[in-house]
Amino acid sequence: MPRSTDPERTYTIRQLYVELARYHQTLEDTGNHSRSTIESYVTHPVRFLRWLAGDYDPRRSDPWP
Secondary structure, three states, X not given: OOOOOOOOOOOOHHHHHHHHHHHHHHHHHHOOOOHHHHHHHHHHHHXXXXXXXXXXXXXXXXXXX
16 A cells, blocks of 8 residues: 655655565565566666666667666
8 A cells, every 4th residue: 555645745866766666566466466566666767766766768778877
């Protein structure tokens, strides 16, 4: 369950990674999703967070250095 329902809550990039890891663990703990589904659910947000942090440029970067 989300920790906050406040739509005005702000997060740092680091906090977003922590929450994404928590989400990943929640998906694994449910046992309702295949490994590939979980990886899809987590991989794309990681790439987005890297883009927000300036660590990824979709025009010229390998998504996984």
